[in-house]
Amino acid sequence: MNIYETDYTLWKQIQIEALSQKDWDSIDIKHLIEDLEMGDPRKVLRSNLIILIAHLIKLYVQKDVPDWMTNSWYNSID
Secondary structure (H helix, E strand, O other): OOHHHHOHHHHHHHHHHHHHOOOHHHOOHHHHHHHHHHOOHHHHHHHHHHHHHHHHHHHHHOOOOOOOOOHHHHHHHO
């Protein structure tokens, strides 16, 4: 298991140090690219929380309407 999956903060510090030292052999290219493509984690989290809150509100408001909510809505909330 890669440190990227077990300790993201330490992985990030190691990558910063490797880049600063131009230690190309120590850079985890695969996960670094994945991390850069993901974008700002705060923006991703904020977006996902907004969607979750909207779905929960809709679930609450329409709870008495039979069969309106599909499995995809439940999956989205999960």
